[in-house]
Structures are given as structure tokens and as C-alpha cells.
Amino acid sequence: MFTRKTGLVFAVGLTLAGCNLAPKYARPGLPVPVQSPTGPAYGVAGSADVVSAETAWESFFTDDRLRGVIRTALANNRDLRISVANVEQARAQYRIQRADLFPTLAGTASATYAKSPFASLGTPETASGRTDIYSANLGISAWEIDLFGRIRNLTRAQQEQYFAAAENRNAAQSALIAETATAWLTMAADQDRLQIARNTEKAFGETLKLTEARFRIGVSSELEVRQARTTYDQARSDIANATTLIAQDQNALNLLAGTTLSADLLPGRLPITGATLANLPANLPSEVLLRRPDVVSAEHQLIAANANIGAARAAFFPNISLTAALGTISLGLSNLFASGSGTWSVAPSVSQPLFDFGRNQGNLRYAKATRDALLATYERSIQSAFREVGDALARRGTITSQLEAQTSLRDNAAGAYRLADLRFRAGIDPFLTTLDSQRQLYTAEQSLLATRLTRDTNSVELYRALGGGLR
Template sequence: MNRVTRSLWLCSALALAGCNMAPKYVRPDLPVPADSPSGAAYDSAALQGSAQDLASTGWEDFFTDERLREVIRTTLANNRDLRISVANVEQARALYKVQRAGLLPGITASGGATYQKSPFAAGGQGNAGGAGRMDTYSASVGVSAWELDLFGRVRNLTKAAQEDFFAAQANRDAAQVTLVAEVASAWLTLAADSESLAFSTRTAQAFDETVALTEARFKAGVASQLEVSQARTSRDQARSDIAALTTQVAQDRNALELLAGTSLDPAMLPAALPDNGATIGQLPADVPSTVLLQRPDIAAAEHQLIGANANIGAARAAFFPRISLTAALGTMSLGLSNLFKSGSETWSVAPSASLPIFDFGKNAGNLRYAKATRDAMVAQYEKSVQTAFREVADALARRGTIGEQLDAQVSLRDNAQVASRLSQARFSKGVDNFLTTLDSQRSYYAAERSLIATQLVRSTNAIELYRALGGGLK
């Protein structure tokens, strides 16, 4: 082993054995209660299953409607926001590789030739071109300005770049989780609005019949002009709702196709909310706060915090000498044929060191900035955990009461339907006045619309709880 090679090995060993000036990373304590909240809104008896199991359930298992599954598959293949997230991951990966390359010496090879005419070169070797001509050839391999990382500056910068890469991966996963939930919610919203449109259309036809009957009774002198006008107001309200819902259904489809990133086959689109729901029924009753650490957005926040911690180490190392090494091993001769013969070897080693003396507070400012950034990342991490806890708690609160609300809404619709039918029969026999019949029809119409909205809330609540726990990746 020659002298240059030994020097390089020694310098590499010193660099790898150098000290690390970054603070020891300790994960902050979770700034939320250990268990999910309790109270009247959190009906644990209405819920079953484990939060851990739900978070690890693949979206193809969680969603039970095959049309919805196909829309989600199409979205994951075509959504532009998700493509941007994937590109961001590749950018972060490339920057990490660039920074990591500074840990080891970059080896370069070079070769050259010099043709010189000089009166002092006459008679010298290689002056075949004539008196005063000297040809020199050289070839070498070596490293240039490689920093010996004795104080961990390069290692900490590499660590920070690696954590940025990990954070980009986690952000990409978070984007998918959110996208799956948004697509499912948009699909169900389209289903609910389509069902409401169909019901409003049927109701408008029934109101048309009521108007025709009332006008006939008016012509016969049995009904009043007031009853005719009242019947027409209900019909006009239904017509207005139909126009608004027609627009809303079109906008729902536009929103869904924007998320999907492409046009959707009409066979994938729902005409009404699925009878048995669009998701599995096993949802957790209790969610320990530690489960939240599985959420991709929280993982991304922690990676950013670890990277900020490493940047403090790099800022501290800037106060100490920066030692660099330039070295080369090669050969030189006065003739190309003699370039690699014995005795033509050359080598050079040029270490250098620089130590900041007066920088007018530059390094101190960088260190303060790094520490402030770390503090901000701690707060951002804690806020992410608190936000996640709030989202899960809100979803559980809604889930704890939605069953009772839905049962009441079904009963309300059924009773309103019966009342409408009976009042119509009583009116036709002259037992009740028209105002009672009209009021019953309106109540049934509103109850059915409200029931559809409540069914949508129940379905989207299950999706929100699934998203809040970090599900939707597998």
C-alpha cells in the first residue's frame, strides 16, 4: 500500500469516526389524552372493532361497493395531485443522493499532454519534433477538495436530506389517504343527490296530480282559489328543487371526475345510496392516541422535526475548522511510450484547513435559525397530533349518535308517509280540509329529503373515521 493510499484510508477513518454535534433526538410527548374522549356523544355500545385493525384495513376491503372500488382504482392511476406528490418524492430522493455523495471522496481521472518549444529543451528526451521541442504526457487519479467530516457537518446535512426524503414519502402517502376519502365522499354525495333528484321528480308528478284535482274541484265549485294556489306552491317548490338538484348532480359528477383525473364510465356512477352502505360496519369504539402515530401526515411532521434537529448539528460544526484534502496518484513522462514505465510515478497530497475567526455573527445566526426551526417543527408536530386527535374524536362523536338519529329519521319518514296517504284519503272523502292534506304532503317530502341527507352523513362519517386513523394506503 503506497503512501497516498494509506493517507486516504486514514483520512476516511478519521472522517467516519468524527464527532456528531447534533442534539440527541427525543420524540416529544403526545400533547393529547391517552384515550379517546367519552361522554353522551360517544356511544361505545354502538361501535365494534379495533382502531389498529381499521387503520391497517386496505381500502379495497373497507369499501364494499364494486363501482366505488373501480372509481378509486381509476383515481389512483390518474389523479394529478397524486402524481405531483410522487414527483416530489423523486426530487427529495435525488437531493438526498447528491448530499450523501459528500460523505465519500469523489475519485476523478485525468490525462494531459504538453507540447513546448524551449531553447533549454534541446537534446532532451522526447524532442523528436526538433531542437528546442519537449513533449510531456501525464495521467493521474485522485480526489479534489474532499471535506474530512470530523465534526459531523456533512453527516448532519445528509441526515437532514434523508429526513426530507422520508417526509416527502409520508406526504405522498397522506395525499393518497386524503384522496381515497375525498373520492369516496364525492361518489356518495353524487349518489345522495341523484336519489334526491329522483324522489323530487316523483313528488312533482304527485303534486301535478294534486293541482289537477284541485283545479277540477275549483271548476266544480267545491274548492276555492286559495286551495288551488296552495297546491301550486307545493308543485312549484318541487320544480325548483328539481332544477337545483339537476345542477347539483352535474356538479357532483364534475367534481368526481376532477378527482379521478379522467372521464368515468356511467356504469361506475350511482343512482342512489347503496342499500347496505358502501363500507364495512366494523368501526372502533375506542382509539388510543398512540394509534395516531401511524398517520402519514404525523410521520411526515416527525421526519421534518428529526431533519431540523440534524441541521442544528451542521450549524454547530460550522464553528470548528473545516479540513479538506486534495490528493492525486499518477504517472508522467517525456514520451507517450514511456508513460506507464517504472520510475514515472508521481503523487501529491494537499490538505487544507480553514477556521472562521471573524464572521460578524454569521455562524451564530445560522445556529439560532436552526434552533428556531427545530422549535417550530416541534410545535408543528404537536399540532399535527392534536389535529388528528380532534378529527378522530369528532368522527367518533358523530358515529356515536348517528344511529339514533337515523332511526328517528326513518320513523319520521314512515309516519309522514302514512299521514300523507291518510290525509289524502280523508280529503277525497270530504273529512279533512285541503290544508291538512297539503301540510302532510310537504312534511313527507321534507322527511324523505332529510332521511337521504342523514344516510349520507352516516356513510361519510365512516369514511372520515377511516381517513382520520390513517387508513387508505393498502
């Protein structure tokens, strides 16, 4: 006799005996060298701070104002909120798909009232010709028994999509921190640029006044006056441009932060010693790239595609489903749960595709092609990460020498300007020598500032390229 217990054991046995038709997943080998690039541009590996995905951003950035801006951005940035919502959507989709692994248990109750002109067999309930039927049932409908792993693989694929969405959110956070820090440093550099332009305007203005005074007494020519005014006007133009850039920088920071930042969080000058940890690694194993959130996300997408192949293969095999119900029925409401009123039914069914005109084969080929595409995407993400880290390390390896050279250039240009100005005032050198020295000093100061900004933004880029910013 087929009892409820027998049916339950049968269903559980089928589920536990199910097989998985998905290919066995193995992480692909690294499509890049085992170590980061080496050579003259990369410097010599030595003692350095361990900077990776495990390094908290609050430890990496050393300026309190910058940390405050980043904290505000993480709390208010709308793009990051979109990424968080995408994670919640993916998690909900995973829960929906996972529910198919289990039978949906539904309870039903019904009442039927009928009147017939013919008397029944003479029971008190039907003596008047009226029949009242009450029933209550608890059952499952068309539950697919996952014998060949179709639902399990679809569930695994959706789970991996959820994991990928979470890593995409982490990647968005890392990018937001890097963009915010770069924007803050750029505004700081533009503040310095404005100050340099103002100092230069003042110096050029004094030179212009001196030249005009010498022209009035016939010592200087009109050509010298116009040359002095040219450099003075250029400085004025640079002041206006720097003022515009600062306003635009602030707008960019407000957008990244998701709110209007208070003045105490905005930078005044570019920090002399930098706004990040000073010592960063020079030579790294390529395996550190596997912890980058975009690389991890790409691998989850690859695993999901691998699971979808298993689901596509399972479509070639029979689909086994089960419909069952357990309940009670009676001719009177008072007897609904009385002894002898119980009912049950079990209806297993099997469906085997015979002719689908290539639909299942097409789905399988599509799943395999998707897996191949995502494998290439995964490998490309690693190669892109390797290049980003290599580019950042190349800049890191030479920036110290470049900064020393630019500092020396600025100091020598300042010394040359002082000497040229003294010699011009003493009547030893022509005015053009002084004018050229002023221009060279102005250019050297701007180049030094640009190099300092490159040093700081390079540190931020290397931190992001290594997967930092997750904590």
C-alpha cells in the first residue's frame, strides 16, 4: 500500500540520488606573468607598507579632511546606492530561484452546497434533497524532483550572480574612494596653482611698473614695456582659469560626496608630505590581483555560466514532478475532521522531450558559448588589472627622481631669476634676460606642482589597482 511516509521517502530518495551535469569548475590559470613587471622604471623592491585589499582606506589616507570627504561620499553617493540596490535585487532573485528546490505547500478549504429533487439514500444530511460538502486539503502541486540537477544548477548560477553583484558593489566603492581622493587632491593642486599665479602676477606687476617707469625717463623701450605687460596679462589669465577650475573641482567633489561639503573639509593646499601612506610595494606577485573585486566578480560570472551548462544538459533528460494532497471531506461541517473522513492523493508524472527541433541543443550551445565568453572576460579582467598595477608601479618607481629633479629645477630657476633681476636693476643685463628668467621660474613652479599631484594621485591609483578600499 502506498502511504504518505512511502511517498515522502520516495521523493527524498530521488532528490538525494540526483546527479549534477555541470562541468567540474577549476579556476583558470593566470594569463599574466607570476610577478609584476620589473625593469629600470619600476625601482628596487624594498621595505614597504603592505597595501592590498585588506588595507583599510582610513589607514591608507592620512589627511583628516580627506578622510571626512570619503566618509561622506560612502554615506551619500548615489551611484554607490544604486550598486547596493543591485545587490539586494540579485539576492532576491537568488531566493526566488532557490525556492524551486522545495515543494510549495498550499492549504485549501472549500464548501459546496447543492439541492437535488431526488432523495438520497436516506441519510439525515440529504433527506431534504440538499447536499452540503466540506473539504480541507494540504498539498503540493507539480513539484519538480530535481533528479538531474537542473534546478540546483539554476540556483547555483543565480547565487553566483548574487556574489558577482556584491563584488561589483565593492568595486564601485573602491572606485568611488579613488575618484573622491583624486578629485580632492586635484582641487588642492588647483588651490596651489591659483596661489602661484597670484604670486607671479604680483612679481610681474612690479616688473611692469619698473619697466614703465624706466620707459618714462627714456631708459627702457616701448618693446620692453609690451613684453612685460604680456607676461603680466598671462598671469592674470591664469588666475581666472585657476579660479574656474577650483569652482569646478568643488562641484565635482559635491557630486561624488552626494551632498554639499562644508568648507572645513575642502583642501587649502596640496599636502607637502602627501595625503597617503608614503611607502608602497614595488614588486608584487600577480596572485594579489585575484582579490580585486572586479576580478572576483568576473570569476563568479564564469562559475554561473558553468552551472548554466549543467541546467541546459539536464533539459535533455526526463522531467519528474509530483502532485500530492492530504485532507479531509465530509457532508457536514461538524464531521469535517471526524474519524474516517481523511483523503489523500499522489500523482507523480514524467515528461521526456522527444522532438524539440533543436531547442535544447541550441540552449546548450548558447550556455557553452556564454561560458567561453565569460572565460575570456575573466582573463581580460586579470590582464587589465596587471596592466593597471604595472603602470602605477612604473610611475611609482620614477616619481621620486622626477620630483627631486623638478624641485632642483625650481630652485635653480628661482636663483637665476634673483640674479637676473639684480643684474638688470644694476644695468648689467638687458631686460629680456630678466623676463625669460621670470617665465622659466613660473613654468618650473607649475611643473613641480604637477609632479607633486602626480605622486599623490599615483599612490591612490596603485591602492585602487591592488583592490584597496573595501574596508
